[in-house]
Amino acid sequence: MYVRDYTVPGRLQDSILYSIEAGGKRLRPILLLATAEAFGAPSEKGVTAAAALEMVHTYSLIHDDLPAMDNDDYRRGMPTNHKKFDEATAILAGDALLTMSTQLIAEDPSLEQTEKLFLIQELTKAAGPRGMVEGQMQDMLSEGKEISLEALENIHKNKTGRLLDFAICAGARLGNASEESMEQMSEMAEALGLIFQIQDDILDVTGDAEVIGKPVGSDVINDKSTYPGLLGLDGAVNQKNDYVGTAQAALKEAGVEGTVLSQLIHYLSTRDH
Numbered sequence: 001m002y003v004r005d006y007t008v009p010g011r012l013q014d015s016i017l018y019s020i021e022a023g024g025k026r027l028r029p030i031l032l033l034a035t036a037e038a039f040g041a042p043s044e045k046g047v048t049a050a051a052a053l054e055m056v057h058t059y060s061l062i063h064d065d066l067p068a069m070d071n072d073d074y075r076r077g078m079p080t081n082h083k084k085f086d087e088a089t090a091i092l093a094g095d096a097l098l099t100m101s102t103q104l105i106a107e108d109p110s111l112e113q114t115e116k117l118f119l120i121q122e123l124t125k126a127a128g129p130r131g132m133v134e135g136q137m138q139d140m141l142s143e144g145k146e147i148s149l150e151a152l153e154n155i156h157k158n159k160t161g162r163l164l165d166f167a168i169c170a171g172a173r174l175g176n177a178s179e180e181s182m183e184q185m186s187e188m189a190e191a192l193g194l195i196f197q198i199q200d201d202i203l204d205v206t207g208d209a210e211v212i213g214k215p216v217g218s219d220v221i222n223d224k225s226t227y228p229g230l231l232g233l234d235g236a237v238n239q240k241n242d243y244v245g246t247a248q249a250a251l252k253e254a255g256v257e258g259t260v261l262s263q264l265i266h267y268l269s270t271r272d273h
C-alpha cells in the first residue's frame with residue numbers, strides 16, 4: 001500500500017514491489033509491534049515505524065546482494081533484484097526504499113511530533129554510518145581475513161543488531177516504557193541480535209536452501225568469519241543458548257516476560273529459515 005502511494009507506476013515501482021512483496025520473515029516489524037503491544041501502546045501507533053523498518057531492511061538486502069557486495073543470485077526464494085531487473089534499477093529501488101521510510105513516519109497522523117522525531121532519529125542512526133552501514137563496511141573489509149570473536153560480534157552488532165535494537169526500542173518508546181525498562185529492553189535487543197546472527201551462521205552450515213530461500217554454504221564460499229567457523233558447531237550452539245538466557249532475563253527485568261516476546265526469542269534461536 002505505502003509503496004504504491006509513494007511511487008509512480010513503472011519500472012522502479014515494479015522493482016521495489018518485487019522485493020517488498022517477496023515476503024521474508026517480517027521479523028523486524030513483528031518485533032516492533034510485539035514490543036509496542038507488550039508495553040500497552042495503541043495498535044495503530046507502531047504501524048508506519050514497522051513498515052519503515054522493513055523498507056530499510058529490504059533496501060539493505062537488495063544492496064547487499066549486488067555484485068559489488070555479496071553477489072548473490074537468490075533472496076527470499078526468488079532471483080535477487082538485480083538478477084530480475086538490472087544493477088542500476090536495484091540500486092535505485094534500494095535508494096527509494098530508504099528515503100520512503102522516513103517520509104512514511106513523518107507523514108503519519110497517528111504519531112505525536114516528538115514520537116516522529118524519536119523514530120526518525122533512531123532509525124537513521126541505526127541504519128547509518130555508525131550502525132548498519134558501518135557494520136556492512138567492516139564485514140566487507142574482513143572478508144578473507146581471520147578475525148577475533150570480539151571483532152565478529154562487533155560487526156554483527158552493527159550490521160544486524162542495530163535494526164533489531166530499533167525494532168525493540170521503538171516499540172517500547174511508543175508504549176511509553178520507563179527509562180529503566182528501555183535500558184533492559186536494549187540489553188535484550190543486543191542479545192537477540194546475536195542469537196539471530198548465530199542461528200543465521202548455523203543455518204548456513206546445517207540448513208536446507210529450499211527452506212531458507214537462499215543458498216547455504218555462502219559464508220565459506222565468501223571466506224567469511226562465522227560463529228561455527230570460530231567456535232565449532234557445538235560452541236556456536238552453546239554461545240547462542242547463553243544469549244537466550246540473557247535475553248529472557250532482560251525481559252523479566254523489564255516486566256514483560258510471558259508476552260509474545262518470550263516466544264519470539266525461542267523462535268529466533270530455533271528457526272530453520
Ligand SMILES: CC(C)=CCC/C(C)=C/COP(=O)(O)OP(=O)(O)O
Nearest residue numbers: 060061063064070132133136159160
Ligand atoms: C548497507 C547494507 C547494504 C547493509 C547490509 C546489511 C545486512 C544485514 C546484510 C545481510 O547480511 P548477510 O550477508 O550476513 O546475510 P545474507 O546471508 O542474508 O545475505
Ligand SMILES: C=C(C)CCOP(=O)(O)OP(=O)(O)O
Nearest residue numbers: 023024025026027076160200
Ligand atoms: C541480517 C541478515 C542475516 C539478513 C537476512 O535477514 P532476515 O533473515 O530477517 O531476512 P528476511 O526474512 O527478511 O528475508
